[in-house]
Amino acid sequence: NAGVTQTPxxxxxxxxxxxxxQCAQDMNHEYMSWYRQDPGMGLRxxxxxxxxxxxxxxxxxxxxxxxxxxxxxxxxxxxxxxxxQTSVYFCASSYHEGTYNxxxxxxxxxxxxx
Amino acid sequence: AQTVTxxxxxxxxxxxxxxxxxxxxxxxxxxxxxxxxxxxxxxxxILVIRQEAYKQQNATENRxxxxxxxxxxxxxxxxxxxxxxxxxMYFCALNQAGxxxxxxxxxxxxxxx
Numbered sequence: 502n503a504g505v506t507q508t509p510x511x512x513x514x515x516x517x518x519x520x521x522x523q524c525a526q527d528m529n530h531e532y533m534s535w536y537r538q539d540p541g542m543g544l545r546x547x548x549x550x551x552x553x554x555x556x557x558x559x560x561x562x563x564x565x566x567x568x569x570x571x572x573x574x575x576x577x578x579x580x581x582x583x584x585x586q587t588s589v590y591f592c593a594s595s596y597h598e599g600t601y602n603x604x605x606x607x608x609x610x611x612x613x614x615x
Numbered sequence: 616a617q618t619v620t621x622x623x624x625x626x627x628x629x630x631x632x633x634x635x636x637x638x639x640x641x642x643x644x645x646x647x648x649x650x651x652x653x654x655x656x657x658x659x660x661i662l663v664i665r666q667e668a669y670k671q672q673n674a675t676e677n678r679x680x681x682x683x684x685x686x687x688x689x690x691x692x693x694x695x696x697x698x699x700x701x702x703x704m705y706f707c708a709l710n711q712a713g714x715x716x717x718x719x720x721x722x723x724x725x726x727x728x
Contacts, residue, residue: 534716543720543721544718545718549715589658591660593716600712601667601710606659606660608659609659
């Protein structure tokens with residue numbers, strides 16, 4: 502199993518550009534989520550999904566869109582990048598939400614918006 | 616709303632010594648789950664230990680153990696016989712039905728020789 506994969510690992514954008522961060526898992530997990538990590542802020546939830554076709558907002562959803570058309574994939578779209586979105590982004594997955602199950606994390610994407 | 620607080624932004628310890636990282640949380644639920652994750656310089660998030668709230672016995676994984684005080688809503692992590700490889704940021708996290716995993720802001724631990 503590859504686990505949770507994220508692409509790209511690094512990205513530099515200009516203000517106003519759009520892009521999609523890719524996330525895929527091969528563990529047949531129902532639950533997937535996106536976090537952003539900023540210095541001194543821990544990991545903050547952006548969006549999450551409890552299954553294909555179902556998504557919901559987390560703590561910091563503004564400026565981001567998600568969709569979940571398959572169990573395996575959960576892409577995160579930045580509609581119009583802003584410097585405030587400079588961060589490290591993590592995708593995570595687990596069998597179900599709100600349980601004892603371990604959440605598996607991808608390696609992260611470091612995004613810089615100029 | 617659920618919250619997780621880690622009051623120690625940074626800590627340092629010598630090799631072979633013991634260190635305790637603090638975590639407090641707030642939730643109105645009676646059934647929930649608590650985790651400690653480690654993030655080394657590689658940036659990869661690694662599960663260290665987990666605890667089910669309905670279990671009174673403290674979880675232990677090799678050199679890592681927790682002190683779970685449900686009434687006080689406290690979940691501290693003890694690392695015994697610290698090793699250089701324990702140098703990392705440590706995150707406390709809370710999980711419960713109907714919500715996503717919520718993290719504290721992290722504690723940076725430095726282990727020196």
